[in-house]
Structure formats: structure tokens, C-alpha cells
Amino acid sequence: MSGASRSEVRDFLRDFKRAALAGQDQTKFEVWSREKNRSALPELGMTERKRDQCLLELQPEDYCAGPLPDDDETRGGHVWIFGKEIHGHLVYIKLKIVLEEPYARAQCLSFHEAKSRLTFPFQE
Numbered sequence: 001m002s003g004a005s006r007s008e009v010r011d012f013l014r015d016f017k018r019a020a021l022a023g024q025d026q027t028k029f030e031v032w033s034r035e036k037n038r039s040a041l042p043e044l045g046m047t048e049r050k051r052d053q054c055l056l057e058l059q060p061e062d063y064c065a066g067p068l069p070d071d072d073e074t075r076g077g078h079v080w081i082f083g084k085e086i087h088g089h090l091v092y093i094k095l096k097i098v099l100e101e102p103y104a105r106a107q108c109l110s111f112h113e114a115k116s117r118l119t120f121p122f123q124e
Contacts, residue, residue, distance in 0.1 A: 004063070004066060010060050012095075016097055030108070032110070034110075040112035061122045061123050065080070079096045080095050082095065083114060090113065
């Protein structure tokens with residue numbers, strides 16, 4: 001796994017949150033509608049609003065890996081992996097910023113229970 005410095009992670013999270021909050025009066029996340037992502041919310045006892053709040057509250061200590069090349073070469077760009085414990089479940093979070101001049105879009109590609117162990121290089 002590739003690693004970023006704490007300041008690079010902080011910069012990514014700042015840019016991700018800025019893109020997410022660029023909407024008029026609401027948070028704008030593009031959350032991929034995959035079965036894993038859809039079923040995770042009720043399994044975690046969360047609403048979409050709580051998920052979005054969780055994404056906005058991510059900190060460098062939640063960082064696991066990235067930037068990594070997107071595994072779908074047709075999309076290009078890089079993804080960042082984070083993890084967060086929610087109601088006793090470790091949640092795998094994959095984020096991306098898509099740059100489309102003159103805007104940036106905040107994308108959440110994955111938000112579901114982790115299938116394997118995650119490492120957190122900035123947690124003590």
C-alpha cells in the first residue's frame with residue numbers, strides 16, 4: 001500500500017470536504033449505489049445524513065492508504081482509503097475527488113463493513 005504524509009492526508013480531507021460542501025444548501029456527496037454500500041447503512045444503524053456527517057468528520061488518524069490508482073482504469077485518478085469504527089463495526093471507506101473544471105466532486109466509492117484488517121499509520 002502506498003503511504004501519504006499526515007499533511008498530504010490533511011490536504012486531501014480539506015479538499016474533499018470543500019468539494020462536498022460546494023453545493024447550495026446541502027452536502028453534495030456522490031455515493032456509489034452498490035449493494036454493499038446500500039445495505040451497510042441499515043446494518044450500521046445509520047441514515048444517509050449520518051453517513052455524510054461521518055465522512056465530513058474524518059481525520060488524518062482515520063487514514064489507511066492512498067493515494068492509490070483507481071482500480072477501474074476507465075475512471076482514472078486516485079482513491080484514498082479510510083476506516084472508522086461505527087457502533088462496534090470497522091467501516092471501510094474509499095474516497096475520491098473527481099476534478100471537472102471548474103468544479104470538483106466528492107465521491108464515496110465504498111462505505112461498508114471492512115472485510116479485512118485495516119491499518120492506521122497515524123493512530124497512536
